[in-house]
Amino acid sequence: MKSLVIVAHGSRRQASNDEVRELSSRIESLTGESFDQVKTAFLELAEPSIPGGIEQCIEKGAKEIIVLPYFLSAGRHVTEDIPGEVDTVRNKYPEVSIKITPYLGTIDKIADLMVEQANQAS
Amino acid sequence: MKSLVIVAHGSRRQASNDEVRELSSRIESLTGESFDQVKTAFLELAEPSIPGGIEQCIEKGAKEIIVLPYFLSAGRHVTEDIPGEVDTVRNKYPEVSIKITPYLGTIDKIADLMVEQANQAS
Numbered sequence: 001m002k003s004l005v006i007v008a009h010g011s012r013r014q015a016s017n018d019e020v021r022e023l024s025s026r027i028e029s030l031t032g033e034s035f036d037q038v039k040t041a042f043l044e045l046a047e048p049s050i051p052g053g054i055e056q057c058i059e060k061g062a063k064e065i066i067v068l069p070y071f072l073s074a075g076r077h078v079t080e081d082i083p084g085e086v087d088t089v090r091n092k093y094p095e096v097s098i099k100i101t102p103y104l105g106t107i108d109k110i111a112d113l114m115v116e117q118a119n120q121a122s
Numbered sequence: 123m124k125s126l127v128i129v130a131h132g133s134r135r136q137a138s139n140d141e142v143r144e145l146s147s148r149i150e151s152l153t154g155e156s157f158d159q160v161k162t163a164f165l166e167l168a169e170p171s172i173p174g175g176i177e178q179c180i181e182k183g184a185k186e187i188i189v190l191p192y193f194l195s196a197g198r199h200v201t202e203d204i205p206g207e208v209d210t211v212r213n214k215y216p217e218v219s220i221k222i223t224p225y226l227g228t229i230d231k232i233a234d235l236m237v238e239q240a241n242q243a244s
Binding site: 068110119 | 124126128130133135137138141142145148149152153156157186188190192194195196197221223224226227229230231232233234235236237238239240241242243244
């Protein structure tokens, strides 16, 4: 069983956290058979935490987990904090495979979407 | 003459600001004839500022400017700060058309890119 966890920063503004949760739902509807479930987790200010979200997947039977950081740049959160949080779960469940993908901002095709967005506005 | 301004938050970490500048260069190479120039501007912590970046475009002859907020959620920066900064330039150059597009996080197709990213990692 395979899970995808979308990790966002988390905000005091609940609507921002809900935006990410809605995105995760849309992603879940798009993943087809490649992932059994898609969860949202937050680095801070919202629940579940990264270890909490990953453990929810493990409790549902996930043996393979992909963590995708919903971040635009490679600051400390991406380079240190998220891997650190993930490591705490890895140490607790060494039989589960947990991989972190490159963060959202590394996806080249975002540039194409931004060009479309700009063209639509003009 | 038409310009596109990619507006990012700005970071103390220069590499993050440079990431956005590189993205703007890639976008410029993709816009073809639809935009004469693509600039980067920052809300804080990096240069040029939003009014500064827009004015650079106007000085080069832009009569129409599209501002695209490189932000993932509709926090205060997107809903208040960016429009406020843009208004200062609108008031100064009423003959120039300046439009703000919906922010990056509103682009639905990002979900498809995230699915691809997750599938590649698994």
